[in-house]
Amino acid sequence: MNNFIYHNPTKLVFGKGQIARLGKLIPADKKIMITFGGGSVRRNGVYDQVVKALEGRDWVEFWGIEPNPSVETVREAVALGRENGSDFLLAVGGGSVIDGTKLIAAGLLYDGDPWDIVLKGQADKTVPLGTVLTMSATGSEMNSGSVISRQETKEKYAFYGDYPVFSILDPETLYSLPQRQIACGLSDTFVHVLEQYMTTPGQSRLMDRWAEGILHTVIEIAPKIWENQHDYAVMSEYMLGATLALNDMIRMGVTQDWATHMIGHELTALHGLTHGATLAIVINGTLRVLREQKRGKLLQYGERIWGIADGSEEERIDRTLEATKKFFRSLGLSTRLSEEGIGETTIAEIERRFNASGVKYGEAQNVDGAAARRILEACM
Amino acid sequence: MNNFIYHNPTKLVFGKGQIARLGKLIPADKKIMITFGGGSVRRNGVYDQVVKALEGRDWVEFWGIEPNPSVETVREAVALGRENGSDFLLAVGGGSVIDGTKLIAAGLLYDGDPWDIVLKGQADKTVPLGTVLTMSATGSEMNSGSVISRQETKEKYAFYGDYPVFSILDPETLYSLPQRQIACGLSDTFVHVLEQYMTTPGQSRLMDRWAEGILHTVIEIAPKIWENQHDYAVMSEYMLGATLALNDMIRMGVTQDWATHMIGHELTALHGLTHGATLAIVINGTLRVLREQKRGKLLQYGERIWGIADGSEEERIDRTLEATKKFFRSLGLSTRLSEEGIGETTIAEIERRFNASGVKYGEAQNVDGAAARRILEACM
Numbered sequence: 011m012n013n014f015i016y017h018n019p020t021k022l023v024f025g026k027g028q029i030a031r032l033g034k035l036i037p038a039d040k041k042i043m044i045t046f047g048g049g050s051v052r053r054n055g056v057y058d059q060v061v062k063a064l065e066g067r068d069w070v071e072f073w074g075i076e077p078n079p080s081v082e083t084v085r086e087a088v089a090l091g092r093e094n095g096s097d098f099l100l101a102v103g104g105g106s107v108i109d110g111t112k113l114i115a116a117g118l119l120y121d122g123d124p125w126d127i128v129l130k131g132q133a134d135k136t137v138p139l140g141t142v143l144t145m146s147a148t149g150s151e152m153n154s155g156s157v158i159s160r161q162e163t164k165e166k167y168a169f170y171g172d173y174p175v176f177s178i179l180d181p182e183t184l185y186s187l188p189q190r191q192i193a194c195g196l197s198d199t200f201v202h203v204l205e206q207y208m209t210t211p212g213q214s215r216l217m218d219r220w221a222e223g224i225l226h227t228v229i230e231i232a233p234k235i236w237e238n239q240h241d242y243a244v245m246s247e248y249m250l251g252a253t254l255a256l257n258d259m260i261r262m263g264v265t266q267d268w269a270t271h272m273i274g275h276e277l278t279a280l281h282g283l284t285h286g287a288t289l290a291i292v293i294n295g296t297l298r299v300l301r302e303q304k305r306g307k308l309l310q311y312g313e314r315i316w317g318i319a320d321g322s323e324e325e326r327i328d329r330t331l332e333a334t335k336k337f338f339r340s341l342g343l344s345t346r347l348s349e350e351g352i353g354e355t356t357i358a359e360i361e362r363r364f365n366a367s368g369v370k371y372g373e374a375q376n377v378d379g380a381a382a383r384r385i386l387e388a389c390m
Numbered sequence: 391m392n393n394f395i396y397h398n399p400t401k402l403v404f405g406k407g408q409i410a411r412l413g414k415l416i417p418a419d420k421k422i423m424i425t426f427g428g429g430s431v432r433r434n435g436v437y438d439q440v441v442k443a444l445e446g447r448d449w450v451e452f453w454g455i456e457p458n459p460s461v462e463t464v465r466e467a468v469a470l471g472r473e474n475g476s477d478f479l480l481a482v483g484g485g486s487v488i489d490g491t492k493l494i495a496a497g498l499l500y501d502g503d504p505w506d507i508v509l510k511g512q513a514d515k516t517v518p519l520g521t522v523l524t525m526s527a528t529g530s531e532m533n534s535g536s537v538i539s540r541q542e543t544k545e546k547y548a549f550y551g552d553y554p555v556f557s558i559l560d561p562e563t564l565y566s567l568p569q570r571q572i573a574c575g576l577s578d579t580f581v582h583v584l585e586q587y588m589t590t591p592g593q594s595r596l597m598d599r600w601a602e603g604i605l606h607t608v609i610e611i612a613p614k615i616w617e618n619q620h621d622y623a624v625m626s627e628y629m630l631g632a633t634l635a636l637n638d639m640i641r642m643g644v645t646q647d648w649a650t651h652m653i654g655h656e657l658t659a660l661h662g663l664t665h666g667a668t669l670a671i672v673i674n675g676t677l678r679v680l681r682e683q684k685r686g687k688l689l690q691y692g693e694r695i696w697g698i699a700d701g702s703e704e705e706r707i708d709r710t711l712e713a714t715k716k717f718f719r720s721l722g723l724s725t726r727l728s729e730e731g732i733g734e735t736t737i738a739e740i741e742r743r744f745n746a747s748g749v750k751y752g753e754a755q756n757v758d759g760a761a762a763r764r765i766l767e768a769c770m
Contacts, residue, residue, distance in 0.1 A: 011404075011405070011561075011622075011623060011626035011627070011630070012405065013404060013405025013406065013407070013408060014402075014404050014405065015401065015402065015403050015404070016401070016402040016404070017399075017400075017401035017402065018398075019397075019399040020397075021395065021396070021397040022394075022395065022396040022397065022642075023395050024391075024393060024394050024395070024396070024642065024643060025391070025392065025393025025394065025643070026393065027393070028393065181391075212623075214626070214627065214630070215606070215607045215610060215611070215627055216603060216604065216607045216627055216630055216631055216634065219599075219600075219602070219603025219604075219606055219607060220599075220600055220603050222599070222603070223596060223599025223600050223602070223603055224596065224599075226595070226599055227595045227596045227599060230595060231595070242391075243391060243592075246391035246594070246643065247391070247594065247595055247596055250391070250594070250596055250642060250643065251596055254596065259639060262402075262404065262630060263404065263405070263626065263630065
């Protein structure tokens with residue numbers, strides 16, 4: 011096991027009716043800015059619950075943080091927050107709203123352009139941030155990361171800062187989500203786990219088991235969600251699973267990969283394809299191209315998750331890769347670039363960007379431009 | 391899934407060499423009181439590492455927090471801390487030293503007798519506390535609980551307060567532990583998980599998987615520890631597993647039991663038997679007597695942990711109970727009261743105490759004096 015520091019101070023407030031606690035969770039003297047996405051919270055009743063919980067409090071609203079939140083939008087929000095002296099942020103939405111608000115939290119205490127913070131990769135100071143989650147996928151509600159896009163240059167990068175001080179997770183807020191959003195959320199959750207699990211074997215039995223526990227859960231609940239999206243028990247597992255997949259708990263003492271995410275971010279930046287949808291495609295290429303490097307973990311994953319224990323190692327890995335692809339297809343997601351009309355032009359641009367950055371991604375730091383090309387070609 | 395709040399702010403600093411970070415983890419202006427147990431840290435080098443890491447800092451030492459820490463000892467430590475104006479506590483030891491220091495942390499800010507705090511069950515204010523763990527078992531290094539004994543009345547109760555601000559876990563500190571202490575630590579870890587898992591089935595697939603992940607790990611590593619107690623990888627799993635077994639992470643949204651612990655505490659209070667050793671006995675009685683209530687989870691546990699999937703339900707449960715008992719015996723621990731010379735006198739006293747308290751323990755709040763008697767008789 012590698013040395014590590016784990017420190018996640020976010021207070022998780024989970025369950026039905028918990029939005030009513032907002033008034034107690036935010037100190038009484040705070041000037042709040044509430045941030046929202048496109049307006050679905052007005053239709054599903056979440057907005058009304060938030061307003062009721064904050065009755066008599068001092069707040070302003072900022073609407074319009076878009077999917078793949080942009081620094082352009084964040085700049086507007088920072089201006090509004092400054093104008094109003096906001097010293098507490100409440101993000102009401104999914105991962106995009108929360109990610110965008112994390113940059114607002116840093117931008118409010120930074121004199122220059124917020125994009126500097128993204129390029130630096132680290133926020134030095136932030137205004138405290140709470141969240142009301144309405145779409146489970148990114149884990150942003152209980153981690154320190156944020157991914158921001160810059161529309162004018164079609165770039166998308168991650169930076170790190172403070173953890174939310176609290177996050178309210180009410181599974182009932184997920185009842186009205188479009189099926190495709192849930193599919194992308196499940197895909198994101200599954201691949202978050204694989205990024206922290208599909209690495210060198212034998213680093214931690216315990217972390218392997220916890221990662222496998224989330225994978226089992228996602229596989230078991232996915233068909234149940236399609237049967238009944240108002241099944242509270244099932245939606246609870248989805249909501250909790252997405253959070254625990256990326257809140258540092260399954261990465262204690264083990265290495266990580268993230269090459270699939272880096273390639274996926276480029277597909278989103280270039281084509282606007284939803285994050286979870288990019289992962290459902292790219293992961294299949296990553297596992298095929300890095301098959302030798304990931305052999306040990308692929309065999310363990312195949313046996314423990316998919317019950318594939320018989321046959322030669324090659325046969326077992328082949329069947330494991332097929333089972334994985336079939337799982338993503340069962341979510342209704344594409345698993346090939348060509349299905350999304352993406353081809354050589356995009357592959358060439360991603361290869362160019364990877365080479366230009368000079369960074370080699372993945373656990374073994376061997377995913378350069380050429381490897382990214384091979385991975386993308388493997389999922390054509 | 392039940393509503394829950396999870397909030398564990400302890401910073402976990404894990405791995406070899408991490409004691410050297412102490413100087414940075416404790417603010418420079420603090421007047422530190424370091425608390426110790428009986429002196430094994432002088433022999434295994436931990437004391438020297440702590441002293442080196444705190445060179446030039448202001449501290450006093452308090453020695454002699456005993457196994458099953460007593461309020462009598464805590465009173466002495468509080469007096470020393472007051473005398474020296476201590477405003478930061480550093481516990482260096484196992485669960486007993488940490489538990490005792492948690493009461494010192496509360497006692498320093500309380501005007502009356504610290505036993506009041508134990509009886510109240512809750513500490514209102516505490517001095518900040520860090521820990522250097524040298525014996526893995528109780529999880530106290532990353533939770534808010536503490537169990538304190540009162541020698542003059544042979545009582546033992548839990549209270550809750552603040553989480554440690556940090557805990558340093560270096561698996562190398564476990565190399566020199568006596569085998570019996572490790573056996574009791576593994577037993578404690580295993581039963582901590584069972585207390586949070588062997589309850590109503592179907593509450594959370596995810597929490598079930600995480601609990602089972604710790605059980606699998608403990609079962610797999612136990613024989614490896616007996617082979618080589620200096621195997622860093624194996625001792626890391628033990629150390630991390632014991633912490634994750636009782637740091638709130640596997641109890642999100644699920645009910646808990648704790649009847650076995652309540653009975654075990656009485657055995658320690660009356661006979662001085664080590665905590666983990668009491669659990670290795672009592673759990674067998676609890677699972678037998680509450681067999682019907684725990685039927686669903688016993689079947690799941692038997693199949694997933696012990697691979698017992700064939701035969702009638704009754705046969706499967708019988709074999710599961712046997713496998714569990716055999717596991718504790720493989721640790722070299724007694725699984726029957728009679729092996730420890732404990733009999734009817736003690737059973738009668740525990741029955742009397744349970745009835746006198748009027749509290750009914752366990753998930754279903756049905757473990758009263760009569761049930762405690764049946765459980766104890768079942769492990770005679």
